[in-house]
Amino acid sequence: MSNPITKYLPFFTDAEVPHTVSARPDTGLYSAKLGIWLFLASEVMLFGGLFSAYIFLRLGAEPGYWPAGLLNVPVGTMNTAILIVSSITVVMAWAALKMRQLGKYKLYMLVTIVCGLIFLTVKLSYEWPAKFNHFGVFIKKEEASKYEEFLGNKHLKDTGQSPRWEISGHLLDAPKGSHYAHQAEHNAEHFAHETGRHDAVTPAEDDYVIQLDAVNANPSDKENDRPHFWPVPTSTKLAVIKASDVESASVFAPRHSTYFATYFLITGLHGLHVLGGIIVFLYLWLPFRGGTQLYKTNPEHLANRVEIAGLFWHFVDLVWIFVFPIFYLL
Amino acid sequence: MSASHSHSPTPAGAAHDAHGHDQAAEAAHIAAHIGGYIKVGVGLLVLTGITVGLSYVDFGSRQMNIIVGMIVATIKAAMVAAIFMHLKGEKMTIWRFLIMTAIFVVGLFLLTLLTHSDPVSGTSYSTH
Incomplete structure (x- = not known):
């Protein structure tokens, strides 16, 4: 065996990899078990x-600059439940293999894969795009009194709460040259269609017109002091905001705030992990030589592979257990 | 949940060879634990509901709500790690690695918190 490829890369060859099933005498573990835990330690x-960046940015945020209640809690809760169910089914898939029940294994693994796909689909086709069509402007502090009817800072001060500097909702008209002009045009058409009103576009060229979120439509209403479980629909009230009074304006994308920067970074990286898990599960579920074919020759080896992939999957679930409350709830 | 089932040195195709009885014993052992997995799973779902519910209870300050939320999340994470990931009863080799990881990750969080105690006067971070 002088060929370095067959010597060092048994993955690509038929060479026997030691301790895929039996325990190595020195560690007492089959090798992949130790390997996955080292990998998870690095994860x-x-x-x-990233979580410590979140803590750093959140503790350092000035009062009023860390938002709450911007994400869809029922959808997030559903996705959390889906991930937990997939964690149960992947354990069941492994247990089925250990009991040499191939049919049950395939079924449980299929459910796991479907759960992972639902989670990703909800995230990418619903949750993220909904944010990208939501718009907010932070008002310059010295100009905030002009917009008191949308900010409600007197009420917030009287009740001992953090001030509010942002006015958010759907952008209907953007200042000339804004790269949100196209989105505004689209939203304005939709607004006119829904309400029959055509006052959403102002002749002025340096105005933002925003169809307000409930919290800005009635900022002094106690109902809006704390986030709601069910998302409150956008009101039909409009706010016209001069571009010169605006500190920053953006859709709910990473550039909007440190909150959304960390939200998209952490949920994005988590989503990539979900995708990675799905790919590995598919490999173990399909009749590849290293997948269900392996069952015929070495079922214990396949069971161990499923256990390793499952450990990774549980870790991804475990990360989500923290991601969900820190971004959606608290 | 003993760890013996997850890494006992069962040879290839054990069910069909001389060690058949090992495999059968292991299978029976795992079968006995399936109810436990489902219970833990249901417990996690219930705790998810509790996490959401508690976040709408006013504990006096946002800080208090965060502490309560993190306690529930930590309980959930511990359940996943101990039962689903078989850490309960896992070999010491793995625990040693994880203890080191825990020490380093706590150090990382402490470094972050240090920025707010202004250890080098006048350098504390305070802007959005």
């Missing part, structure tokens, strides 16, 4: 770094 540090 803890990766996500740990």
